[in-house]
Amino acid sequence: MNIEESKRLFIGEVEFERDSERWILWAADHGFTTIILYPVDELFTLERMGDHVSGRRRKLLELARQYHLHVEEGGFCLSRFLPRRLFMQNRDLFRMAEGRRVADVNFCPTNPETLSIVAAQARRFFQQRNGHQVFHIWPDKGPEEGWCSCPSCRAFSPYEQSLIAANTLAGALAETGSKARLSYLVPDGAESTLQCRPNLFPLSYPTGGPLPDRDAWAIAGPRLLSQDLPEPS
Numbered sequence: 767m768n769i770e771e772s773k774r775l776f777i778g779e780v781e782f783e784r785d786s787e788r789w790i791l792w793a794a795d796h797g798f799t800t801i802i803l804y805p806v807d808e809l810f811t812l813e814r815m816g817d818h819v820s821g822r823r824r825k826l827l828e829l830a831r832q833y834h835l836h837v838e839e840g841g842f843c844l845s846r847f848l849p850r851r852l853f854m855q856n857r858d859l860f861r862m863a864e865g866r867r868v869a870d871v872n873f874c875p876t877n878p879e880t881l882s883i884v885a886a887q888a889r890r891f892f893q894q895r896n897g898h899q900v901f902h903i904w905p906d907k908g909p910e911e912g913w914c915s916c917p918s919c920r921a922f923s924p925y926e927q928s929l930i931a932a933n934t935l936a937g938a939l940a941e942t943g944s945k946a947r948l949s950y951l952v953p954d955g956a957e958s959t960l961q962c963r964p965n966l967f968p969l970s971y972p973t974g975g976p977l978p979d980r981d982a983w984a985i986a987g988p989r990l991l992s993q994d995l996p997e998p999s
Contacts, residue, residue, distance in 0.1 A: 769900050769947055770967050774983035776802040776902070778841055781986040786826055788997065789986045794833035796978070801830050802902055804841040839895060840902030840949075844931060847887040847903070848873045848880060859883065861914035871906035875930040876918040884931070888938035896942070902949045903935050908971055909951045925956045936963040 775793040777786050786803075793801060803826065830837050852859055853869035859880045860867045873880050892901070906912055909928040913919070919927060932950040939948055940963070950962070951971035970981040978984040 772800040772836065772982070773798045773978060774800040774802055774838070774969075775978075775986055776841060776983065777804065777986045779804045785986075787829060790826065790829050790833065790835065792986075792990075794835060798835065798978070800836040800838055800900075802838045802840060802983075805839055805843065837898075838900040838902060839898050840904070842904045842906050842908070844903055844905045845871050845873070847884045847891070847935070849883075849887075852883070861912070862916040862919070864915075871912040872914070872927075872931070874914045874916055874919060875927045875934075876914070876916070876922070881930075881934045885934050885938040885941075888935050889942055892939050892942045892944060892946070896944060899946050900949070901939065901946060902969075903932075904949075904951050905931065908953070909956070910953050923958070925953060926958045926960055929958060929960045929962065932966055933960075933963050936966045940965055 775789065775798045777789050781789055790801060803823075827837060848859060850869050853867075856879070857867040857869075858877055859873060860869045861872055861874050862868075863870075867874075873884070875881065888903075895901070905928050910924045913924040913927040922930065929950065932948065936948045939946060945965075947965050947967055949969045950966050952968045954972050969983060970976060972981065975985055975989065976983050978990075984990055
């Protein structure tokens with residue numbers, strides 16, 4: 767299957783915890799080919815990565831296989847690649863908002879030290895997930911929110927800052943020797959002269975969020991009429 771032609775359903779952290787089995791059945795009933803699962807917390811606690819496949823997650827993976835759905839991994843989790851505990855040691859790693867550094871989401875993508883840490887964390891993450899062919903590591907609030915306004919970052923739009931981060935992650939993925947691909951989100955009307963690494967591919971992220979028939983992917987949640995979810999057999 768051409769990964770850029772897949773029809774994807776992203777099951778985020780909340781829906782993963784609540785209705786993930788039912789969403790897998792819903793995806794199979796509505797013509798989806800691929801499920802994107804949010805990584806469980808153990809995947810971000812790098813010292814414990816060997817324990818990442820819980821019994822519940824194994825059940826979900828088996829259910830997806832049963833319905834011939836491909837499984838990819840990721841979501842709105844970019845901040846996890848710069849540990850928040852580093853804020854007290856070096857605030858310049860983090861984004862600036864209204865003149866001060868904050869550790870809420872994302873980071874400062876023009877700080878070389880920030881990118882070095884993010885790349886190191888990403889390499890370890892990808893090495894532990896070498897069975898996947900596609901990853902999705904998106905900015906916490908999408909490509910246009912929660913970015914940095916420090917003097918060096920002001921030269922780049924929020925979308926361009928998200929591309930800098932995506933290129934850093936894609937470089938780390940390539941360094942592991944993996945042939946996997948990594949998606950990045952493209953908002954309405956986004957333009958940039960920045961070049962994307964060859965192992966990146968775009969996903970449309972329009973205002974209001976993606977729709978399955980228009981954008982070939984969707985985010986599990988009430989907007990997709992979750993009250994119609996089938997019960998697991």
